[in-house]
Amino acid sequence: MSLNATLASVTRRIAERSRPYRTAYLARLDAARHEGVQRGALSCTNLAHGFAAFPANDKLKLKQDRAPSVAIVSSYNDMLSAHQPFERYPQIIRDAVREDGGVAQFAGGVPAMCDGITQGQTGMELSLFSRDAIAMGTAVALSHNMFDAALYLGVCDKIVPGLLIGALHFGHIPAVFVPAGPMTSGMTNSEKVKIRQLYTEGKIGRAELLEAESKSYHDAGTCTFYGTANSNQMLMEAMGLHLPGSAFITPNTPMRDALTAAAAKQALKITAQGQQYTPVGRLVDEKSIVNAIVALLATGGSTNHTLHLVAIAKAAGLVIDWDDFSKLSSVVPLVTRIYPNGTADVNHFHAAGGTGFVLRELIDAGLMHDDVMTILGQGLRAHATEPLFDEAGKVTWKATPKDSGDDTVLRPAANPFSADGGLKLLQGNLGRSVIKVSAVKHEHRAVQAPAIVFHSQEAFMKAFKAGELDKDFVAVLTFQGPRANGMPELHALTPALGILQDKGRHVALVTDGRMSGASGKVPAAIHVTPEVLAGGPLGFVRTGDMIRLDAEAGILEALVSEAEWASRTSETADLSGNQTGMGRELFSVFRASVSAAEEGGTSFGLPPVLENEKATV
Incomplete structure (x- = not known):
């Protein structure tokens, strides 16, 4: 099917508006790339510091300046259920990369805070700014200039946008995003809402409320409602930064581990030394940003992404605004009903067909760009699939079933819940x-x-x-x-x-x-x-x-x-009470320099334009 006219128009508008900044960004990206492995730019002293603690075989590979080195940047902590599963990932990744001749190094950790814990608390005033702090932490992890690709381990609200913003500031390095998956389903969403309202009305006490909340948030993995965390995962799929269908596989399962290992191997394939060099700064372009907005709208995703996607685009030298969201929303159908837009959770959504179903429907309807660069190098349609094990026990992919497994949760674009994105x-x-x-x-x-x-x-x-x-x-x-x-x-x-x-x-x-x-x-x-x-x-x-x-x-x-x-x-x-306490004084520099919400609420700007482009800005 031909591309929807509004989609095409919005994409052209973004490209034209962004040209001076995108040109400058890509020039900076090309200048950062080193011929051969990236660590070849380091002195012997620099490099010796970079592998001093590594096992002998890995150290030999790093000395030889031939085998690619893969960075692991993780938001692991064991207090937050969504990030606790990442504790096991580094060893899975190291083993998988070694099998294919490379070396994986844990480059650094980034902070991860939970809006669910800080909701209504003083700490929530650090939440938005934590995104830019995460981007800065990512930059610190990659600043050693040792790496030919990077695996980014993150799930929740500000973490994935922050990781991607940081990755785009090292846009010459290929990136693969690795999720942890949602926890298994607990108390139904309708029952949870009912109990919260009873508490607000004073009809039940704190003990009853806590018991209900504990049944809702009960295990490792992200919360199962379709908030910012799970919207993040949908967007990474739509941008081709995940392995297909990996967003909503629950933690600590054979498939979850197999996908983590497969992601590590894919990162090796897209280094400059691999089969298809795919720098993240070229993967994220105006078409992939539009695909992300469409996926957000079609699934009723988080309004936080009217800030985060603007900030992500800005990091890649692209300029988007709320007019772009609004124009796309007028033509993108709502094809899902996931809480809070329905009663189902993301596990029900995944079982009904999940991300692969959504991507296929939108591509077939002319509402997504298929001709984009992804970590698979095959266009976005290759991501409209779901993972399974073959007879040898290895992960492979098959086409997503044509029909929805539950049309109260997931519908085709021709028969949506709503004609617009909401x-x-x-x-x-x-x-x-x-x-x-x-x-x-x-x-x-x-x-x-x-x-x-x-x-x-x-x-x-x-x-x-x-x-x-x-x-x-x-x-x-x-x-x-x-x-x-x-x-x-x-x-x-x-x-x-x-x-x-x-x-x-x-x-x-x-x-x-x-x-x-x-x-x-x-x-x-x-x-x-x-x-x-x-x-x-x-x-x-x-x-x-x-x-x-x-x-x-x-x-x-x-x-x-x-x-x-x-x-x-x-x-x-x-506002004096908002300036200090719970670490807020450390974030005063963000409050002083932050841009407007429609500009992403960021502390950083667009790339400075090249001299010959200044007349067009």
Whole structure:
């Protein structure tokens, strides 16, 4: 099937907009590549330091300047269930690489924090900035210039984007991303939501809530709902950075280990010394970025990627914005129903056909670029497959079944759950914002009600518990942007707003903060840009102003006369409490330099353009 016209147009727009920066990026990439193995650029003293502690056979290979060296960069820690499985991976990787004549070295670890643990806590204010810290940690790991390829071990919210941003700053080095997989299914999502609401209403206590949460999050692996962590895995598949079908294989199983070993061997094949040199900086181009956006939209993925994909693209010299997301969302069908957009979890999704089914359907519908570079070197259609063991016990791949295994979870593009991707751009006198409506019923997608302004989650919850919010209103939560307090996720509000909506109240949330992949049934205009601390007009709103949020029409505005609006100045707030404690003072440099949400919320910029390209910028 021919390529969808909107997809083609958006891709061209990105390429044209990005040309000066992409040209500069690729020039830098080519300049970093060394003829022969990368460590050949090191002095003898440098190199001796680099292999001093290695076994004799590996040391000999590294001395000879012929066998490729593969870096392992891992987010392993044993507190976080999603990352605990990575403890075993380095030895699996070393053995697999040795079998094929190379050497694998653990180059470095990167931090990994869990938004599930820090939700509603002070530590959440470090969350967004941890992405850039992870990118910096990746750069430190690779700075020794020893490596011909790298394996990146990561799963969750900021970790995978951070690893990929770091990898792209070493874009001459091939990259393979290696997931850990989801934990097995626990308590059903519908039961979990019910118990959380009962707790919020004061009908059960902390002991009952903790018991239920322990049944939901009960084993090694990532959380099974379709939040940012599992959206990350979908995007790595859509960009061709995973081995096909590897995202949602559960940890500590024979297939999981076999895929980890196979990923290590594939990394060797795509080094400059292998069969097909595939530098990650060329793999990630405008077409693969568009494929990632399409996969996000088609599966109802995390709104966090309206920041992360922008930042990832920027690291590769590419410029995307929310108009690109919005235009693609208008033509990309929603083909999955995974919690919070349905009741199924990612294990059900995987069993129904999973990532391979989604990729094939979108390619066949002309909604993805097949002619892209991937770690397999065969175009994206080669990733529309699923792994299995052959008769010899080795992992191989077969075509994904034509039919969905469960059409309440996964459907073909010709018969989707919705004709569009469920991510909308909102604009008006309050700024620009995104809203995820894939879980919002049509009757709740437009709300017009008086504003109640809050400067913190705590102030909102205090009003809710005092019974002051049992009415129609729009919660306007300000000073939640990256400059103000690091842009924490605001899920503490979700159960309370859900209770009010269930009681028949017309409610919505408008904020310059985040809600992420667990955005649910209440309409939430998030990432409002510019943020209030940067002079954004959301700071002009006063309690009692009528707010119109219309996701169908793409409108976000305060219904205030132009004269009154022009006369207002922004509200102020005491943010001194957000500056110190729980390590926040160490991240002050990020708050001072961070870009706007639509620019990725990053502390780094686009590559400086070449002299002969400056006239086109």
